[in-house]
Amino acid sequence: MTSPHDTPPPPTEDLGLVDGLAQLSFLVQSALAEIAGQYDLSVVQTRMLGILRDREPTMNQLGHHLGLDKSSITGLVDRAQRRGLVTRTPSTVDRRSFQVSITDAGRQLVEQVAAQFAERIERCVEPLPATDRKRLSRMATRIVTADAHDHGIDLRTDPR
Amino acid sequence: MTSPHDTPPPPTEDLGLVDGLAQLSFLVQSALAEIAGQYDLSVVQTRMLGILRDREPTMNQLGHHLGLDKSSITGLVDRAQRRGLVTRTPSTVDRRSFQVSITDAGRQLVEQVAAQFAERIERCVEPLPATDRKRLSRMATRIVTADAHDHGIDLRTDPR
DNA sequence: GGTTTTAGTACGTGACACCAATCAAATTAG
DNA sequence: CTAATTTGATTGGTGTCACGTACTAAAACC
Numbered sequence: 001m002t003s004p005h006d007t008p009p010p011p012t013e014d015l016g017l018v019d020g021l022a023q024l025s026f027l028v029q030s031a032l033a034e035i036a037g038q039y040d041l042s043v044v045q046t047r048m049l050g051i052l053r054d055r056e057p058t059m060n061q062l063g064h065h066l067g068l069d070k071s072s073i074t075g076l077v078d079r080a081q082r083r084g085l086v087t088r089t090p091s092t093v094d095r096r097s098f099q100v101s102i103t104d105a106g107r108q109l110v111e112q113v114a115a116q117f118a119e120r121i122e123r124c125v126e127p128l129p130a131t132d133r134k135r136l137s138r139m140a141t142r143i144v145t146a147d148a149h150d151h152g153i154d155l156r157t158d159p160r
Numbered sequence: 161m162t163s164p165h166d167t168p169p170p171p172t173e174d175l176g177l178v179d180g181l182a183q184l185s186f187l188v189q190s191a192l193a194e195i196a197g198q199y200d201l202s203v204v205q206t207r208m209l210g211i212l213r214d215r216e217p218t219m220n221q222l223g224h225h226l227g228l229d230k231s232s233i234t235g236l237v238d239r240a241q242r243r244g245l246v247t248r249t250p251s252t253v254d255r256r257s258f259q260v261s262i263t264d265a266g267r268q269l270v271e272q273v274a275a276q277f278a279e280r281i282e283r284c285v286e287p288l289p290a291t292d293r294k295r296l297s298r299m300a301t302r303i304v305t306a307d308a309h310d311h312g313i314d315l316r317t318d319p320r
Numbered sequence: 321g322g323t324t325t326t327a328g329t330a331c332g333t334g335a336c337a338c339c340a341a342t343c344a345a346a347t348t349a350g
Numbered sequence: 351c352t353a354a355t356t357t358g359a360t361t362g363g364t365g366t367c368a369c370g371t372a373c374t375a376a377a378a379c380c
Contacts, residue, residue, distance in 0.1 A: 012305045017285060017293055018278040020300030025188035026207075027307055028181055030227060042335065047186075060358060067190060072337050074360055079335075096345050096358045118178045125177060127306040128299055133177055136299050139292055140180030145172045146287040147187055202366065220327060232368050234329055239366080256327045256376045325378070330371100337366085347356065 027124065035116045039109055044068075045080060049110035052086060052102035062100055085109060187284065195276045199269055204228075205240060209270035212246060212262035222260055245269060
């Protein structure tokens with residue numbers, strides 16, 4: 001029925017906002033998963049490293065950033081630490097907690113993933129005219145920050 | 161430092177296309193995960209049910225739609241079938257394969273999730289003016305369909 | 321007919337995610 | 351200043367999901 005590699009961009013009917021965004025999110029996520037996978041990283045691991053690029057949170061704070069349970073964090077950090085990507089440093093002020101930091105190796109890794117991911121996304125977005133890309137960027141920012149604002153959360157995987 | 165529920169929309173600086181889309185995708189995915197979770201569904205299960213709303217693929221085709229290995233599908237369908245959400249019907253033309261169909265219960269479930277998800281997304285998108293929402297919808301569609309075109313894939317979780 | 325694909329399952333492994341329970345350190349009460 | 355509570359993190363158990371490998375049976379090929 002549907003022909004694969006044929007008609008260039010036939011005036012496709014609109015998917016609607018909800019479905020469009022849903023599918024777009026799947027597209028982005030699977031791109032990230034694929035690229036991260038090339039470096040033996042999962043999406044969550046990558047996200048964690050991304051967060052640690054500019055922060056040194058405690059386990060608890062890290063869990064908060066990722067929206068994960070504390071118990072999930074232990075294993076997550078364990079695995080990353082085993083690979084030498086992050087460090088657990090005992091906090092000086094609270095002898096119960098640790099500060100999680102990214103290592104040079106981890107930083108290098110995540111930088112590579114980020115670069116390749118950026119490349120990929122830029123490519124996906126190519127069909128849009130420059131004006132639209134700008135707009136899209138602004139809109140995404142708007143939505144994300146409004147949401148973070150709602151939840152009193154900080155977010156941002158990759159600031160600056 | 162950062163005040164949670166204060167300043168309305170202070171001229172937030174742009175996150176950039178890549179980061180904006182990445183975070184937007186996380187936002188959408190976690191919304192979906194949360195809502196699906198209320199019905200004891202995972203994102204993948206929900207996605208599967210969404211696909212089955214308007215298709216009756218074989219296990220293999222289903223795996224193709226989801227981008228998953230055949231071996232992953234068995235368990236996926238098993239669990240859904242155990243819950244009475246889908247059915248495995250032996251194919252009449254190929255005695256090796258089965259057609260996976262959604263049951264009424266499954267359809268009802270996924271419809272509820274979809275409705276609530278739509279509601280949630282609409283809400284997230286509220287800060288944007290109507291014109292932008294239209295634009296966003298078109299852009300998302302454009303990107304997604306261009307990508308599907310590239311990969312010769314069909315996609316669409318929720319056609320029409 | 322015999323070889324080779326193909327559809328699906330079975331099994332083992334590992335990453336995640338959660339909950340409940342636990343422990344030590346910190347905080348709050350009284 | 352003890353006593354009770356809360357908090358940061360780990361452990362253990364369960365379940366989902368994803369993969370690779372190996373295997374069976376049916377198709378398809380020659």
